[in-house]
Amino acid sequence: MVPYASYLRVYEPLAAFPEPERSYWYAYAGRGAAPGAQEELRASLAGLARVPQAPVPDRESREAFVAEVGGVVHVCPWRTRLRGWLALKELKEELPPAVLDALLPPAVRGRLEADHERWRGENPDARPWIRSAAWHVPVRWFVLFDDAERVYEPAGFGGPAADGGEPGSQGAGTEESGTEGAGVQEGADKPRPAPSLRYRTPMVQARRRVARGLRALREASEEDSMIESLVDVGRWLEDFHPRSLVELDYGGLVHVIPEGRLAQDRSAADVGEGLAALREGDGVAAGRAYERLTARWRGVRELQYAS
Numbered sequence: 001m002v003p004y005a006s007y008l009r010v011y012e013p014l015a016a017f018p019e020p021e022r023s024y025w026y027a028y029a030g031r032g033a034a035p036g037a038q039e040e041l042r043a044s045l046a047g048l049a050r051v052p053q054a055p056v057p058d059r060e061s062r063e064a065f066v067a068e069v070g071g072v073v074h075v076c077p078w079r080t081r082l083r084g085w086l087a088l089k090e091l092k093e094e095l096p097p098a099v100l101d102a103l104l105p106p107a108v109r110g111r112l113e114a115d116h117e118r119w120r121g122e123n124p125d126a127r128p129w130i131r132s133a134a135w136h137v138p139v140r141w142f143v144l145f146d147d148a149e150r151v152y153e154p155a156g157f158g159g160p161a162a163d164g165g166e167p168g169s170q171g172a173g174t175e176e177s178g179t180e181g182a183g184v185q186e187g188a189d190k191p192r193p194a195p196s197l198r199y200r201t202p203m204v205q206a207r208r209r210v211a212r213g214l215r216a217l218r219e220a221s222e223e224d225s226m227i228e229s230l231v232d233v234g235r236w237l238e239d240f241h242p243r244s245l246v247e248l249d250y251g252g253l254v255h256v257i258p259e260g261r262l263a264q265d266r267s268a269a270d271v272g273e274g275l276a277a278l279r280e281g282d283g284v285a286a287g288r289a290y291e292r293l294t295a296r297w298r299g300v301r302e303l304q305y306a307s
Helices: 021-031 036-050 080-094 098-104 108-123 203-220 225-237 252-255 258-263 267-279 283-305
Strands: 005-012 064-069 072-078 132-133 150-151 185-186 192-193 196-202 245-249
Touching: 005 064, 005 203, 021 064, 021 072, 080 098, 080 108, 192 283, 196 203, 203 225, 203 245, 267 283
Parallel strands: none
Antiparallel strands: 005 072, 005 132, 005 245, 064 072, 150 196, 185 192, 196 245
16 A cells, blocks of 8 residues: 655654644654554545545644654654645646546546635645655755765664654654555565665755755756756745754655665765766766666656556
């Protein structure tokens, strides 16, 4: 039931939330049993399968991923309803009208869009704490991280990944945990967790790297779609508390990338090398780094068209 998607998450400290939400998340984290992403996925699939369809929940989720780092509890709310509305908007841009109508009838989409417009009028500053991407990790996300922040856990890792939770987000008091992609594979004696790959960095570092990356790209090229997409990520990060944590999780992609390739995946290092080369005016070295990156992810993205 794991989707082949990656995730960019922001974990905010409890101090970032106004009351009474802060007290709610404090008590929530104290229970120490936050559900994993599989529970969210099951609920979403149940909504699509029911009659009439409910691809977007009628109520906003009250669940979150929780991470305690350095004695400070951080929370990443699911906001499943908001993300469902945003995903519907993306579907309209990606799918042909005939396919979209077969998947979600116009009457259903019209009702959901009206609900979103009404809700947005009442919550103009709302934003998701989680971004997702199917069948790949967007290049712009790697700009936020350094290779030294890479955390790879091979299949069968003996940590709490066996419960199918999130990296660093199993519950209060848990600094390291499983991953979105931590489904199970059959071992000799018992199921074992899948491999996981993630990065995590302080918000201040992520923002600094976005700024440096934008300078390098703008000096090297006046027109680049990468610039526009990185600006979008930077604006999104500005909405959060400066002491937040930013996490990139390969999620369900670990199930479509051979474990040997996953262990050798240094995509953040390739992006960092390419940007450093641009700053030095070495277009050839930047091109080589970019080619390694695109070749690695081209094969993964093409899997979505396999039958």
